Amino acid sequence: MRVRDENKVEAILQQALKMVVEEGFDGLSMQKLAKAAGVSPATIYIYFKDRDDLLVQLYQLEVDKYFDYVLDDFDPEWSFAKGLSVQWKRRAQYIIDNPDKAHFMEHFSFTPLNDKVVLTHRSKFVEVMHKFITGAIENKELVKMPLEVYWSVAFAPLYNLVKWHKAGKNMAGQPFELTDEMLEQTLGLVLKALRP
Amino acid sequence: MRVRDENKVEAILQQALKMVVEEGFDGLSMQKLAKAAGVSPATIYIYFKDRDDLLVQLYQLEVDKYFDYVLDDFDPEWSFAKGLSVQWKRRAQYIIDNPDKAHFMEHFSFTPLNDKVVLTHRSKFVEVMHKFITGAIENKELVKMPLEVYWSVAFAPLYNLVKWHKAGKNMAGQPFELTDEMLEQTLGLVLKALRP
DNA sequence: AAGATAAGTGAATATTCATTTATTTATAAA
DNA sequence: TTTATAAATAAATGAATATTCACTTATCTT
Numbered sequence: 001m002r003v004r005d006e007n008k009v010e011a012i013l014q015q016a017l018k019m020v021v022e023e024g025f026d027g028l029s030m031q032k033l034a035k036a037a038g039v040s041p042a043t044i045y046i047y048f049k050d051r052d053d054l055l056v057q058l059y060q061l062e063v064d065k066y067f068d069y070v071l072d073d074f075d076p077e078w079s080f081a082k083g084l085s086v087q088w089k090r091r092a093q094y095i096i097d098n099p100d101k102a103h104f105m106e107h108f109s110f111t112p113l114n115d116k117v118v119l120t121h122r123s124k125f126v127e128v129m130h131k132f133i134t135g136a137i138e139n140k141e142l143v144k145m146p147l148e149v150y151w152s153v154a155f156a157p158l159y160n161l162v163k164w165h166k167a168g169k170n171m172a173g174q175p176f177e178l179t180d181e182m183l184e185q186t187l188g189l190v191l192k193a194l195r196p
Numbered sequence: 197m198r199v200r201d202e203n204k205v206e207a208i209l210q211q212a213l214k215m216v217v218e219e220g221f222d223g224l225s226m227q228k229l230a231k232a233a234g235v236s237p238a239t240i241y242i243y244f245k246d247r248d249d250l251l252v253q254l255y256q257l258e259v260d261k262y263f264d265y266v267l268d269d270f271d272p273e274w275s276f277a278k279g280l281s282v283q284w285k286r287r288a289q290y291i292i293d294n295p296d297k298a299h300f301m302e303h304f305s306f307t308p309l310n311d312k313v314v315l316t317h318r319s320k321f322v323e324v325m326h327k328f329i330t331g332a333i334e335n336k337e338l339v340k341m342p343l344e345v346y347w348s349v350a351f352a353p354l355y356n357l358v359k360w361h362k363a364g365k366n367m368a369g370q371p372f373e374l375t376d377e378m379l380e381q382t383l384g385l386v387l388k389a390l391r392p
Numbered sequence: 393a394a395g396a397t398a399a400g401t402g403a404a405t406a407t408t409c410a411t412t413t414a415t416t417t418a419t420a421a422a
Numbered sequence: 423t424t425t426a427t428a429a430a431t432a433a434a435t436g437a438a439t440a441t442t443c444a445c446t447t448a449t450c451t452t
Contacts, residue, residue, distance in 0.1 A: 002399040002448045024308045026222035030440055040401040042442075051440065107306035109359075110299065112220045119369045126368035143385070148357060148366050149378050153385050156352035161344060163305075170344050172322035173315045182345050189339070189349050193389030198418040198429040226410055236431040238412075247410065 009047045011037040013058050021100045025055075025111060056116050059108045062101050067125045069094050076132040080141035081191060083132055084154060088187050092158055096178075099166045106159065143196050154190050161186065205243045207233040209254050217296045221251075221307060252312050255304045258297050263321045265290050272328040276337035277387060279328055280350060284383050288354055292374075295362045302355065339392050350386050357382065 015036040019028045030051060034041040048054040070090045076083070095102035108114060126147075133150050136142035142150070164170050165178035211232040215224045226247060230237040244250040266286045272279070291298035304310060322343075329346050332338035338346070360366050361374035 001397045001450050003450080004399065008400085022308065024222075025220060026224075027308070028222075029438075031438080041440085042402080043400055045441070046399065103306065107303075110303035110306060112218065112223070114363070117369070122368050126370070145381055145385075146378060148360060148372055149353075149382055149385075151367060152353035152356040153382060153389075156356035157345075157348035159356075160348040160352035164344060167310070171347060172318050173313070174322070176344055182342060185341055186345055186349060189341075189345075189389040193349075193385040197420055197427045199420080200429065204430090225408075227408080237410085238432080239430055241411070242429065 008037070008039055008043060012039065012044055012047065012054070013061065016054060016058055017062070017100060017104050020055075020107065021103050025107075028055075052113060052116065055108070055113055059105065059113070060117060060120075062105055063122065064120075066094060066101070066105065067122065071125060071128060074128065076128055076135060078132075080132075080136035080139070080195070083136070084191065084194070085187065088154070088158065088190070091155060092162070092183055095159070095162050096165070099162070102159075102162060103166060106163070140196055142194055150194065153193055157186055157190065158183075204233070204235055204239065208235065208240055208243065208250070209257065212250060212254055213258070213296060213300050216251075216303065217299050221303075224251075248309060248312065251304070251309055255301065255309070256313060256316075258301055259318065260316075262290060262297070262301065263318065267321060267324060270324065272324055272331060274328075276328075276332035276335070276391070279332070280387065280390070281383065284350065284354065284386070287351060288358070288379055291355070291358050292361070295358070298355075298358060299362060302359070336392055338390055346390065349389055353382055353386065354379075 012033065016028060016033055019033060019036065028051075030041050030044060034044060037044075044054065048057060070087060072090075074083070074086065078086070129151075130147060133142060133147060137144050161178050161182065164176045168175060168177070170176040208229065212224060212229055215229060215232065224247075226237050226240060230240060233240075240250065244253060266283060268286075270279070270282065274282070325347075326343060329338060329343060333340050357374050357378065360372045364371060364373070366372040
Protein backbone atom coordinates (compact mmCIF):
# COMPACT_ATOMS: atom_id res chain seq x y z
CA MET A 1 0.00 0.00 0.00
CA ARG A 2 1.31 3.35 -0.96
CA VAL A 3 1.97 5.52 2.09
CA ARG A 4 0.08 8.69 2.81
CA ASP A 5 2.11 11.89 2.35
CA GLU A 6 1.15 14.18 5.22
CA ASN A 7 3.05 17.04 3.65
CA LYS A 8 0.47 17.11 0.89
CA VAL A 9 -2.55 17.59 3.10
CA GLU A 10 -0.68 20.17 5.14
CA ALA A 11 0.31 22.03 1.98
CA ILE A 12 -3.30 21.99 0.79
CA LEU A 13 -4.54 23.39 4.10
CA GLN A 14 -1.95 26.12 4.46
CA GLN A 15 -2.24 27.23 0.85
CA ALA A 16 -6.02 27.34 1.21
CA LEU A 17 -5.68 29.56 4.26
CA LYS A 18 -3.26 31.84 2.46
CA MET A 19 -5.47 32.10 -0.61
CA VAL A 20 -8.56 32.93 1.44
CA VAL A 21 -6.71 35.68 3.28
CA GLU A 22 -5.25 37.15 0.10
CA GLU A 23 -8.15 36.73 -2.30
CA GLY A 24 -11.19 36.08 -0.15
CA PHE A 25 -13.42 33.03 -0.09
CA ASP A 26 -14.50 33.72 -3.64
CA GLY A 27 -10.85 33.77 -4.70
CA LEU A 28 -10.34 30.17 -3.61
CA SER A 29 -10.82 27.74 -6.47
CA MET A 30 -9.93 24.08 -6.24
CA GLN A 31 -7.77 24.17 -9.36
CA LYS A 32 -5.78 27.19 -8.25
CA LEU A 33 -5.42 25.64 -4.81
CA ALA A 34 -4.20 22.36 -6.29
CA LYS A 35 -1.60 24.19 -8.35
CA ALA A 36 -0.44 26.28 -5.37
CA ALA A 37 -0.13 23.18 -3.19
CA GLY A 38 1.63 21.24 -5.91
CA VAL A 39 -0.93 18.45 -6.17
CA SER A 40 -3.61 17.32 -8.59
CA PRO A 41 -7.12 18.67 -8.06
CA ALA A 42 -8.29 15.10 -7.58
CA THR A 43 -5.88 14.64 -4.68
CA ILE A 44 -7.75 17.21 -2.64
CA TYR A 45 -10.85 15.03 -2.86
CA ILE A 46 -8.99 12.13 -1.28
CA TYR A 47 -8.71 14.08 1.94
CA PHE A 48 -11.79 16.29 1.81
CA LYS A 49 -15.32 15.52 0.78
CA ASP A 50 -15.75 18.81 -1.05
CA ARG A 51 -14.77 22.46 -0.96
CA ASP A 52 -16.95 23.27 2.05
CA ASP A 53 -15.58 20.32 3.98
CA LEU A 54 -12.04 21.49 3.31
CA LEU A 55 -12.78 24.96 4.65
CA VAL A 56 -14.71 23.76 7.68
CA GLN A 57 -11.98 21.27 8.61
CA LEU A 58 -9.33 23.93 8.14
CA TYR A 59 -11.21 26.27 10.44
CA GLN A 60 -11.66 23.65 13.13
CA LEU A 61 -7.99 22.66 13.00
CA GLU A 62 -6.89 26.25 13.33
CA VAL A 63 -9.27 26.96 16.21
CA ASP A 64 -8.02 23.87 18.01
CA LYS A 65 -4.39 24.92 17.58
CA TYR A 66 -5.17 28.41 18.79
CA PHE A 67 -7.06 27.24 21.86
CA ASP A 68 -4.36 24.70 22.68
CA TYR A 69 -1.85 27.51 22.66
CA VAL A 70 -4.02 29.78 24.79
CA LEU A 71 -4.87 27.07 27.31
CA ASP A 72 -1.38 25.62 27.65
CA ASP A 73 -0.38 25.67 31.34
CA PHE A 74 -3.47 27.65 32.23
CA ASP A 75 -4.69 27.06 35.76
CA PRO A 76 -8.24 28.15 36.63
CA GLU A 77 -7.08 28.51 40.24
CA TRP A 78 -4.92 31.48 39.41
CA SER A 79 -6.04 34.89 40.65
CA PHE A 80 -8.33 36.70 38.26
CA ALA A 81 -5.78 39.37 37.39
CA LYS A 82 -3.09 36.82 36.65
CA GLY A 83 -5.37 34.47 34.75
CA LEU A 84 -6.77 37.18 32.55
CA SER A 85 -3.37 38.75 31.93
CA VAL A 86 -1.82 35.45 30.93
CA GLN A 87 -4.68 34.59 28.60
CA TRP A 88 -4.74 38.04 27.13
CA LYS A 89 -1.02 38.09 26.39
CA ARG A 90 -1.11 34.58 24.97
CA ARG A 91 -3.88 35.58 22.61
CA ALA A 92 -2.09 38.75 21.65
CA GLN A 93 1.13 36.92 20.95
CA TYR A 94 -0.52 34.21 18.89
CA ILE A 95 -2.55 36.47 16.65
CA ILE A 96 0.28 38.95 16.17
CA ASP A 97 2.68 36.15 15.30
CA ASN A 98 0.10 34.46 13.06
CA PRO A 99 -1.85 37.28 11.47
CA ASP A 100 -3.07 35.17 8.57
CA LYS A 101 -4.45 32.46 10.83
CA ALA A 102 -6.21 35.04 12.98
CA HIS A 103 -7.61 36.81 9.95
CA PHE A 104 -8.85 33.55 8.48
CA MET A 105 -10.58 32.50 11.69
CA GLU A 106 -12.35 35.81 12.08
CA HIS A 107 -13.31 36.07 8.44
CA PHE A 108 -14.62 32.51 8.47
CA SER A 109 -16.90 33.25 11.40
CA PHE A 110 -18.86 35.72 9.26
CA THR A 111 -19.34 33.16 6.54
CA PRO A 112 -22.37 30.86 6.16
CA LEU A 113 -19.92 27.98 6.59
CA ASN A 114 -19.78 28.93 10.25
CA ASP A 115 -23.11 27.16 10.71
CA LYS A 116 -21.55 23.87 9.67
CA VAL A 117 -18.94 23.87 12.41
CA VAL A 118 -19.29 21.26 15.10
CA LEU A 119 -17.65 21.68 18.45
CA THR A 120 -15.33 19.27 20.16
CA HIS A 121 -12.30 20.89 21.62
CA ARG A 122 -14.11 24.10 22.26
CA SER A 123 -16.51 22.81 24.84
CA LYS A 124 -13.56 21.80 27.03
CA PHE A 125 -12.16 25.26 26.54
CA VAL A 126 -15.36 26.94 27.61
CA GLU A 127 -15.57 24.65 30.61
CA VAL A 128 -12.20 25.86 31.85
CA MET A 129 -13.11 29.48 31.16
CA HIS A 130 -16.40 29.07 32.94
CA LYS A 131 -14.74 27.61 35.99
CA PHE A 132 -12.21 30.45 35.95
CA ILE A 133 -14.69 33.28 35.89
CA THR A 134 -17.16 31.60 38.23
CA GLY A 135 -14.36 31.27 40.76
CA ALA A 136 -13.32 34.87 40.23
CA ILE A 137 -16.88 36.06 40.79
CA GLU A 138 -17.15 34.03 44.00
CA ASN A 139 -13.87 35.51 45.26
CA LYS A 140 -15.16 39.02 44.49
CA GLU A 141 -12.35 39.53 42.02
CA LEU A 142 -14.75 39.95 39.12
CA VAL A 143 -18.11 41.69 38.78
CA LYS A 144 -20.96 39.22 38.29
CA MET A 145 -21.78 38.95 34.59
CA PRO A 146 -22.58 36.44 31.85
CA LEU A 147 -19.66 34.65 30.25
CA GLU A 148 -20.39 36.30 26.91
CA VAL A 149 -20.23 39.79 28.38
CA TYR A 150 -16.96 38.97 30.12
CA TRP A 151 -15.48 37.56 26.94
CA SER A 152 -16.56 40.49 24.81
CA VAL A 153 -15.24 43.13 27.17
CA ALA A 154 -12.03 41.23 27.77
CA PHE A 155 -11.00 40.17 24.29
CA ALA A 156 -12.96 41.94 21.58
CA PRO A 157 -10.88 45.13 21.90
CA LEU A 158 -7.71 43.10 21.37
CA TYR A 159 -9.03 41.45 18.22
CA ASN A 160 -10.11 44.78 16.88
CA LEU A 161 -6.73 46.39 17.41
CA VAL A 162 -4.94 43.49 15.76
CA LYS A 163 -7.33 43.62 12.82
CA TRP A 164 -6.46 47.27 12.20
CA HIS A 165 -2.80 46.51 12.73
CA LYS A 166 -2.88 43.80 10.07
CA ALA A 167 -4.74 46.06 7.64
CA GLY A 168 -2.24 48.83 8.42
CA LYS A 169 -5.08 51.30 8.82
CA ASN A 170 -7.70 52.27 11.38
CA MET A 171 -11.47 52.72 11.03
CA ALA A 172 -10.90 55.89 9.00
CA GLY A 173 -8.29 54.46 6.66
CA GLN A 174 -5.51 56.34 8.39
CA PRO A 175 -2.19 54.52 8.88
CA PHE A 176 -2.11 52.51 12.05
CA GLU A 177 0.50 50.40 13.76
CA LEU A 178 -0.10 48.63 17.03
CA THR A 179 2.56 49.15 19.73
CA ASP A 180 3.37 47.19 22.86
CA GLU A 181 2.40 50.27 24.81
CA MET A 182 -1.10 50.25 23.34
CA LEU A 183 -1.46 46.58 24.16
CA GLU A 184 -0.36 47.17 27.75
CA GLN A 185 -2.75 50.05 28.11
CA THR A 186 -5.66 48.13 26.64
CA LEU A 187 -5.10 45.22 28.97
CA GLY A 188 -5.00 47.69 31.86
CA LEU A 189 -8.31 49.21 30.82
CA VAL A 190 -9.91 45.80 30.48
CA LEU A 191 -8.76 44.77 33.94
CA LYS A 192 -10.12 48.00 35.32
CA ALA A 193 -13.49 47.43 33.67
CA LEU A 194 -13.91 43.95 35.06
CA ARG A 195 -12.71 44.27 38.65
CA PRO A 196 -15.26 45.18 41.29
CA MET B 197 -34.84 59.99 -22.94
CA ARG B 198 -36.08 57.09 -20.93
CA VAL B 199 -36.04 57.88 -17.22
CA ARG B 200 -33.86 56.11 -14.73
CA ASP B 201 -35.71 53.77 -12.37
CA GLU B 202 -34.23 54.26 -8.93
CA ASN B 203 -36.20 51.34 -7.56
CA LYS B 204 -34.14 49.08 -9.75
CA VAL B 205 -30.78 50.15 -8.43
CA GLU B 206 -32.08 50.02 -4.88
CA ALA B 207 -33.44 46.51 -5.45
CA ILE B 208 -30.08 45.42 -6.85
CA LEU B 209 -28.22 46.80 -3.84
CA GLN B 210 -30.50 45.38 -1.18
CA GLN B 211 -30.72 41.96 -2.81
CA ALA B 212 -26.95 41.89 -3.10
CA LEU B 213 -26.62 42.63 0.60
CA LYS B 214 -29.11 39.93 1.45
CA MET B 215 -27.42 37.37 -0.76
CA VAL B 216 -23.99 38.07 0.71
CA VAL B 217 -25.31 37.67 4.23
CA GLU B 218 -27.17 34.47 3.43
CA GLU B 219 -24.74 32.79 1.06
CA GLY B 220 -21.43 34.58 1.51
CA PHE B 221 -19.46 36.54 -1.04
CA ASP B 222 -18.95 33.40 -3.09
CA GLY B 223 -22.70 32.88 -3.13
CA LEU B 224 -23.29 36.16 -4.94
CA SER B 225 -23.45 35.69 -8.69
CA MET B 226 -24.56 38.37 -11.08
CA GLN B 227 -27.18 36.19 -12.70
CA LYS B 228 -28.74 35.12 -9.43
CA LEU B 229 -28.64 38.71 -8.25
CA ALA B 230 -30.33 39.91 -11.42
CA LYS B 231 -33.07 37.36 -11.01
CA ALA B 232 -33.58 38.20 -7.34
CA ALA B 233 -33.75 41.92 -8.11
CA GLY B 234 -36.10 41.39 -11.06
CA VAL B 235 -33.80 42.89 -13.69
CA SER B 236 -31.64 41.69 -16.53
CA PRO B 237 -27.98 40.95 -15.75
CA ALA B 238 -27.02 43.64 -18.24
CA THR B 239 -28.97 46.23 -16.28
CA ILE B 240 -26.62 45.84 -13.35
CA TYR B 241 -23.78 46.96 -15.59
CA ILE B 242 -25.55 50.21 -16.36
CA TYR B 243 -25.17 51.25 -12.74
CA PHE B 244 -22.00 49.45 -11.72
CA LYS B 245 -18.74 48.99 -13.55
CA ASP B 246 -18.36 45.39 -12.43
CA ARG B 247 -19.03 43.03 -9.54
CA ASP B 248 -16.33 44.53 -7.32
CA ASP B 249 -17.60 48.04 -7.96
CA LEU B 250 -21.11 46.99 -6.95
CA LEU B 251 -19.91 45.56 -3.66
CA VAL B 252 -17.59 48.45 -2.84
CA GLN B 253 -20.31 51.00 -3.58
CA LEU B 254 -22.80 49.03 -1.52
CA TYR B 255 -20.41 48.98 1.40
CA GLN B 256 -19.71 52.69 1.20
CA LEU B 257 -23.40 53.53 1.00
CA GLU B 258 -24.18 51.39 4.03
CA VAL B 259 -21.31 52.83 6.06
CA ASP B 260 -22.46 56.34 5.21
CA LYS B 261 -26.02 55.57 6.29
CA TYR B 262 -24.80 54.02 9.52
CA PHE B 263 -22.53 56.91 10.40
CA ASP B 264 -25.21 59.44 9.55
CA TYR B 265 -27.47 57.68 12.00
CA VAL B 266 -24.82 57.53 14.71
CA LEU B 267 -23.75 61.14 14.27
CA ASP B 268 -27.21 62.67 14.02
CA ASP B 269 -27.59 65.38 16.69
CA PHE B 270 -24.27 64.44 18.22
CA ASP B 271 -22.53 67.32 19.93
CA PRO B 272 -18.80 66.94 20.72
CA GLU B 273 -19.29 69.41 23.58
CA TRP B 274 -21.37 66.94 25.56
CA SER B 275 -19.82 65.41 28.66
CA PHE B 276 -17.83 62.28 28.03
CA ALA B 277 -20.30 60.02 29.80
CA LYS B 278 -23.25 61.41 27.91
CA GLY B 279 -21.49 61.48 24.53
CA LEU B 280 -20.29 57.91 24.82
CA SER B 281 -23.62 56.65 26.11
CA VAL B 282 -25.55 58.29 23.29
CA GLN B 283 -23.17 56.97 20.64
CA TRP B 284 -23.13 53.54 22.17
CA LYS B 285 -26.90 53.23 22.33
CA ARG B 286 -27.30 54.58 18.81
CA ARG B 287 -24.91 51.99 17.51
CA ALA B 288 -26.58 49.24 19.47
CA GLN B 289 -30.00 50.24 18.20
CA TYR B 290 -28.94 50.47 14.58
CA ILE B 291 -27.14 47.15 14.41
CA ILE B 292 -29.82 45.31 16.36
CA ASP B 293 -32.53 46.78 14.14
CA ASN B 294 -30.49 46.11 10.99
CA PRO B 295 -28.64 42.89 11.66
CA ASP B 296 -28.06 42.13 7.97
CA LYS B 297 -26.53 45.52 7.29
CA ALA B 298 -24.25 45.21 10.30
CA HIS B 299 -23.26 41.70 9.34
CA PHE B 300 -22.53 42.76 5.79
CA MET B 301 -20.35 45.69 6.87
CA GLU B 302 -18.31 43.59 9.25
CA HIS B 303 -17.95 40.69 6.85
CA PHE B 304 -16.91 43.05 4.08
CA SER B 305 -14.12 44.52 6.18
CA PHE B 306 -12.37 41.14 6.25
CA THR B 307 -12.53 40.87 2.48
CA PRO B 308 -9.78 41.94 0.06
CA LEU B 309 -12.33 44.40 -1.34
CA ASN B 310 -11.80 46.42 1.81
CA ASP B 311 -8.57 47.72 0.28
CA LYS B 312 -10.51 49.32 -2.55
CA VAL B 313 -12.64 51.50 -0.30
CA VAL B 314 -12.04 55.21 -0.46
CA LEU B 315 -13.09 57.46 2.35
CA THR B 316 -15.23 60.53 2.14
CA HIS B 317 -17.85 60.68 4.79
CA ARG B 318 -15.72 58.82 7.24
CA SER B 319 -13.02 61.44 7.62
CA LYS B 320 -15.62 63.92 8.86
CA PHE B 321 -16.84 61.30 11.26
CA VAL B 322 -13.38 60.68 12.67
CA GLU B 323 -12.85 64.41 12.96
CA VAL B 324 -15.87 64.72 15.23
CA MET B 325 -14.83 61.70 17.25
CA HIS B 326 -11.33 63.03 17.60
CA LYS B 327 -12.56 66.36 18.85
CA PHE B 328 -14.86 64.60 21.29
CA ILE B 329 -12.23 62.42 22.90
CA THR B 330 -9.52 65.11 22.84
CA GLY B 331 -11.88 67.40 24.75
CA ALA B 332 -12.73 64.61 27.18
CA ILE B 333 -9.06 63.94 27.85
CA GLU B 334 -8.40 67.64 28.45
CA ASN B 335 -11.30 67.78 30.91
CA LYS B 336 -9.92 64.75 32.71
CA GLU B 337 -13.06 62.78 31.91
CA LEU B 338 -11.14 60.21 29.91
CA VAL B 339 -7.78 58.56 30.39
CA LYS B 340 -5.24 59.68 27.79
CA MET B 341 -5.07 57.11 25.00
CA PRO B 342 -4.92 56.78 21.21
CA LEU B 343 -8.19 57.05 19.33
CA GLU B 344 -7.89 53.44 18.18
CA VAL B 345 -7.58 52.14 21.74
CA TYR B 346 -10.55 54.20 22.82
CA TRP B 347 -12.63 52.95 19.93
CA SER B 348 -11.71 49.32 20.46
CA VAL B 349 -12.44 49.33 24.18
CA ALA B 350 -15.64 51.31 23.73
CA PHE B 351 -17.29 49.57 20.79
CA ALA B 352 -15.68 46.24 19.96
CA PRO B 353 -17.45 44.45 22.85
CA LEU B 354 -20.80 45.67 21.53
CA TYR B 355 -20.14 44.42 18.02
CA ASN B 356 -19.05 41.09 19.38
CA LEU B 357 -22.19 40.62 21.46
CA VAL B 358 -24.42 41.53 18.54
CA LYS B 359 -22.54 39.14 16.29
CA TRP B 360 -23.25 36.27 18.68
CA HIS B 361 -26.81 37.44 19.07
CA LYS B 362 -27.36 37.35 15.32
CA ALA B 363 -25.76 33.90 15.05
CA GLY B 364 -27.88 32.76 17.99
CA LYS B 365 -24.85 31.14 19.60
CA ASN B 366 -21.79 32.16 21.56
CA MET B 367 -18.10 31.34 21.05
CA ALA B 368 -18.78 27.73 22.09
CA GLY B 369 -21.83 27.21 19.94
CA GLN B 370 -24.15 27.37 22.90
CA PRO B 371 -27.46 29.21 22.44
CA PHE B 372 -27.15 32.90 23.11
CA GLU B 373 -29.59 35.78 23.14
CA LEU B 374 -28.61 39.31 23.93
CA THR B 375 -30.73 41.10 26.54
CA ASP B 376 -31.14 44.77 27.34
CA GLU B 377 -29.64 44.04 30.71
CA MET B 378 -26.45 42.71 29.15
CA LEU B 379 -26.23 45.79 26.97
CA GLU B 380 -26.66 48.08 29.96
CA GLN B 381 -24.05 46.20 31.90
CA THR B 382 -21.57 46.23 29.05
CA LEU B 383 -21.94 49.96 28.58
CA GLY B 384 -21.38 50.39 32.31
CA LEU B 385 -18.19 48.34 32.17
CA VAL B 386 -16.92 50.30 29.20
CA LEU B 387 -17.55 53.60 30.95
CA LYS B 388 -15.74 52.32 34.00
CA ALA B 389 -12.77 51.25 31.92
CA LEU B 390 -12.36 54.60 30.24
CA ARG B 391 -12.95 57.06 33.06
CA PRO B 392 -9.91 58.18 35.07
C1' DA C 393 10.15 -10.74 -6.36
C1' DA C 394 5.07 -10.61 -6.87
C1' DG C 395 0.70 -9.12 -5.56
C1' DA C 396 -2.43 -6.17 -3.22
C1' DT C 397 -3.96 -1.70 -2.22
C1' DA C 398 -4.39 2.91 -1.34
C1' DA C 399 -2.18 7.36 -2.86
C1' DG C 400 -1.94 10.19 -6.44
C1' DT C 401 -2.86 12.06 -11.14
C1' DG C 402 -4.16 14.40 -15.97
C1' DA C 403 -7.74 15.13 -18.57
C1' DA C 404 -12.47 15.56 -19.12
C1' DT C 405 -17.30 16.65 -17.55
C1' DA C 406 -21.31 19.55 -17.28
C1' DT C 407 -22.32 23.66 -15.19
C1' DT C 408 -21.96 28.28 -13.76
C1' DC C 409 -19.52 32.45 -14.01
C1' DA C 410 -18.88 37.72 -15.21
C1' DT C 411 -19.45 40.41 -18.88
C1' DT C 412 -20.84 42.06 -23.73
C1' DT C 413 -23.60 42.70 -27.88
C1' DA C 414 -27.43 43.74 -30.63
C1' DT C 415 -31.84 45.18 -30.03
C1' DT C 416 -36.07 47.04 -28.04
C1' DT C 417 -38.52 50.32 -24.98
C1' DA C 418 -39.91 54.42 -22.63
C1' DT C 419 -39.79 59.18 -22.08
C1' DA C 420 -38.25 64.22 -22.35
C1' DA C 421 -37.65 67.69 -25.66
C1' DA C 422 -38.74 69.39 -30.41
C1' DT D 423 -46.44 63.57 -33.24
C1' DT D 424 -41.80 62.87 -34.23
C1' DT D 425 -37.12 62.51 -32.78
C1' DA D 426 -33.29 61.80 -29.89
C1' DT D 427 -31.39 59.30 -26.23
C1' DA D 428 -30.54 56.74 -22.41
C1' DA D 429 -32.67 52.74 -19.91
C1' DA D 430 -33.48 48.08 -20.18
C1' DT D 431 -33.21 43.61 -21.97
C1' DA D 432 -32.65 38.62 -23.97
C1' DA D 433 -29.39 35.98 -25.64
C1' DA D 434 -24.82 34.85 -26.30
C1' DT D 435 -19.72 34.58 -25.25
C1' DG D 436 -15.60 32.48 -23.61
C1' DA D 437 -13.46 31.63 -19.39
C1' DA D 438 -13.51 29.46 -15.03
C1' DT D 439 -15.89 26.53 -11.82
C1' DA D 440 -16.28 22.02 -8.68
C1' DT D 441 -16.06 17.50 -9.18
C1' DT D 442 -15.28 12.79 -11.33
C1' DC D 443 -13.15 9.08 -14.00
C1' DA D 444 -9.96 6.00 -15.83
C1' DC D 445 -5.54 5.30 -14.95
C1' DT D 446 -0.60 5.16 -12.96
C1' DT D 447 2.58 4.91 -9.08
C1' DA D 448 4.62 3.82 -4.75
C1' DT D 449 5.01 1.01 -0.86
C1' DC D 450 3.69 -2.60 2.51
C1' DT D 451 2.93 -7.57 3.00
C1' DT D 452 3.74 -12.09 1.62
